[in-house]
Amino acid sequence: MKWFQTASLCIMLVLTGCSSTTKQSSQWIYPPMAVPLQSTIKQEVQIARLTQLLQRSDLKDEVRAKMFYERGNYYDSVGLRDLARLDFNQSLALEPAQPDIFNLLGVYFTQVGEFDAAYEAFDSTLELDPSNSYAERNRAIALYYGDRIDLAFEDMTKHYQDDPSDPFRALWLYIIQYELDPIEAQQALLARYESKDESWGWVLVALTLDKITEEQAFKAVLTSSRDNTLLAQRLTEVYFYLGKRYQLVGDYANAVSLYKLALSFNVFEYVEHRYSFLELGRIFEEVKAQRLAETNAKKMSESSEKSEVVTQ
Known part of the structure; x- marks a missing residue:
């Protein structure tokens, strides 16, 4: 990665509070950073509250399923993914028709390399909710990581065509297509970049293209x-x-x-x-x-x- 000299990035130095090391000839700074996110009081209180409520024996199954789902989301937001996965599975056992949970489980399976389980989870989401664009994108990404590049490219192409203004769809289509033909992928992303708007994601596309x-x-x-x-x-x-x-x-x-x-x-x-x-x-x-x-x-x-x- 390219490191930048303090002289050319003094504004960045002030904004980020980066440290610098001194040398006779030049000064160098660390890359831009942010304070790592920590769990909030709200998240911790909600986890504790839902845990207490789930101990009640008079809850209907549909209410208990919703609580497990909500607590799972809070666990996921603070990085406790195994606990989140456990809650999601308990929620599904009570209420099986929950496309959002299948989508999240598919992402978890992708992370740990259980690709067949990931495909099944995303397929379940799309069967229950055919318009779920997140599951469509995540399935294409899982196919990419599972080395099923042709299927991934087919899925991501359709996903991109549904909304060509989305820079993240363009980026992932480029990443997948790069495995098939790097030159063609570069040219296609350049063409998509020409119709960019002011969304933040196009900065990432520009960075990818060295623009x-x-x-x-x-x-x-x-x-x-x-x-x-x-x-x-x-x-x-x-x-x-x-x-x-x-x-x-x-x-x-x-x-x-x-x-x-x-x-x-x-x-x-x-x-x-x-x-x-x-x-x-x-x-x-x-x-x-x-x-x-x-x-x-x-x-x-x-x-x-x-x-x-x-x-x-």
Whole structure:
């Protein structure tokens, strides 16, 4: 990742309160940060209140199911995903026809690499609610991470065509299409970028296309974020998609650093936070496979050289 000199980003330094290290020739600063989000009093009180209410024995099943769903959402918002998943399953046991829960479970399954279960969950959501655009997008992303690229591209293309003004649909379509044809994916995203509006997400598209620099992207975040929560949310998005950009060109060192930054703000409800864990795992597996292949190739080469010496 590119680090910026203090001289060119003095405004950013003031706004973010970043520290700097001093050197004789130049000064360097840390990347823009936000205070990691913490659970609020409201969230904690609601979890405690719902837990107390669920102990009552006179609740109707439909009311109990709703309470489990609500508490699961609160658990999810503070990063307690296993507890959230448990509550969602208990809610479904009482009231099976809940498309939003199936969608959330599908995302959880995607995160842990249980892709067949994820596909089933998203299919259940779309059967119950065919207009659920979140499940449509999430299923395409799950197909992408499950290496079913053709199906992912088909799903995401339809999802994008339903709303071409959505920059996040354009971004994910590009990410998936890049696996099929990087050049064509770049050209298609450029064409979509030409019809952009003023939505925040198009800044991420511009960053992906190198239409703006990292410095300009960070300035856009800082000038448009009036509170720490929004700053944390937008930095989570910037670092995730910037990490994806580096990852696609094989720059794993920078990609890993950026995904870790995306995780650091505790924006648990954002898919960019959820999938940063998955991306880190994929990079680890890919690097491990590369090193294993290099080691095997080296051993074969050494074995071949020894055989030639013996023959001579």
